[in-house]
Amino acid sequence: MKSVKWQATLCVLLSSAAILSACGSDKSATGATNASNTASATPSAKQETISVSTNVVGEQAKFLQTLAENFQKENPTIKVEFSAPGKDYGDIMKVKMASNEMPDVFATHGWAKLKYGQFLADLKNEPWANTLDDAIKSIVTDETGKVYVLPMDQDKSGLAYNVDILEKYEIAVPKTYDELMKAAEIIKTKSGGKVSPFHVGGSDIWPVGQFFDYFANPLYISPSANSASKLLDGSFDWSNWDKFAQMYSDLYKNGYLNKDVLTAKYNDDAKALAEGKTAFLFYGAYIIQEAMKINPQLHAGIMPIPSVVEGDTPTFVGGEKTTWGVSKNSKHMEAAKKFVAYFAKPENAQLVADSNGLPAGIKGIKVNAGDLTKYYEQYKDVRVLPYFDRVFLPNGMWDVMCKNGQDIIAGGVTAKQFSDNMKSEFIRLKAAAK
Template structure:
């Protein structure tokens, strides 16, 4: 009886001690240090690649544990709460906002060895004029429009280089498939799908053409938002002509790869892991990607991009040395290559030659310039949600194209003043 009570007492004591240790404390039994890491990876393929990298690091450094988290759509709201409390994860993904949103919260990584190999295309995004380096890029985005290359070849449709050509291709797909193929597919249950549409097309509409360049007005707050109305007008026109999926407002991202593998989708804005996911389901279907078509005559196509997934270190972490070890590990050539290839995106380091699903397309369009994401340069924080929600309201009939632009103008002014 006495022995049973001793065992019970030991269990209680161990439970109390364990409860009293935070996840970041070094345990007394040699268990090491735990670092929290938050990533914006959402696809199962991307999360798998990251989890494998974490596991490999923990195997090499058993005294350091990485607690990786993938909050999905809730990532931005979660990080905003943590910023307000000045209690961020030890390591986190800056998802395109390394300088503008998270700049004051991240440690300077300029002294790390990998910096000398940073792709110059990322300099303006991840460095400042004083030389501070804000985050380590796991990969970099080259976003355009993804398409069913097998289907387009069957229908004799060339990948479009102009918006007019894009609209014509959508109509051809609808006609030649007798309506069995969705010309332009959106996972519209997630408002960010419409945010992606507006963000990617805003660059050729408002920035890259010399005769229609509104950079100065956008940056100084004097932009006339009637110039934006073209985009909601065209999106509404696509819906009215039956060029979007009928379930555009309820479709979910999980459906995308399956439908593309069944050749039920012509074009979509997804990139990265879509191609490999489709190949796994149906090797007979090839997914291609083309740079953003031009809207104004005489302009040149462009990729939309910058940092995709990154790892930054919270400047107030208690475990700076351990956090830097994790980034140093990720920057090792074999690990950096594996992550880039696993996410089907170019590496963030110029020394890494990553062969991935879309390599032939990136090589085909290697001379096409990469333009930064529109909202990250020209819009105040918070406008991404506005772009997405106005897209949903537009297609649900609650807003007109003109009202979309008016709402954008209102929120642009309000958020700039915050």
């Protein structure tokens, strides 16, 4: 991957607003901040403020903030209050939904229709609406033609891995879960424990859920004989989750996970990949972009999620990635739509997609994914399935899955208790959603 890719992308952004100070700003993208401290003075009576909130973290959050600042430079009568609260985003949005006080513009992190649909304005009449890429269009629209969000890019995720580590230990890219576990044992043994086969920033809780969201599909959905219909109609036998919970517990018991899994953070995952201290991560290409900020010489790749059931084949997970939707109750509707339209400009949508190394959500954009391009080409025919929790679990189950994942590592629950908790919460949350 080109070591200057991220810096070059930022330079493109900065060149469009010469006096922009975002990259050197002491304002973090981890909380609410005025998107422009350097905008030319505009009488406050003529300026309206829009609130903008995203679930995106790290460098990508700073990147979106920089674009938001560029927008304000071009639209000095619109003040942008930009917020990227990180792991607290989901909880914050629950409170806002309960009080029906949504941000003017907000990210839907994969839940545009199922979770946030009733709070979103229809954007079908926006000029960019007819430019949505066919691969993502059905995910962010419905049968009535409603366009829920602008998808700047589209997720196509598997495992990120350190190419040099696999080459050093002469390991072929695993295609099955058994092969993945054999690779983990080789790495742990031959490195003398210096390289953790997998690294999970469990303190941030959501990275724990990544494992389950990745491997639920090859366990229950992608095989020809699957449990998809039973999960949808509520007749799934949750004792079948025992094996899944045990798989995660075994990663830790066998020494395949970092020892500090319960105190490590997401940023530590990127650092471990960059420094050659882990081989595999349960994230998409965006984690590689984070790691390359630490080590521009990193050789990393992406691979499909290995199959689990005999006779099945590897898959990717995908769907919405970086999105903006507009609150249907926004008091600044036109300003909010103008903000979203700015990100829909092909040059800006491409910058966002480039920054994540992912396919664009807008037609006609050829993303510069650097060295990752060869992986997308190599695996172009691999099936892309929706994230398991977005289709088969009711709203709220993600937190249950993550918390129990933490607890089974800490020894607070057994595999059976994990399954029992999933069953009881599934029934409760599904009933509450009716």
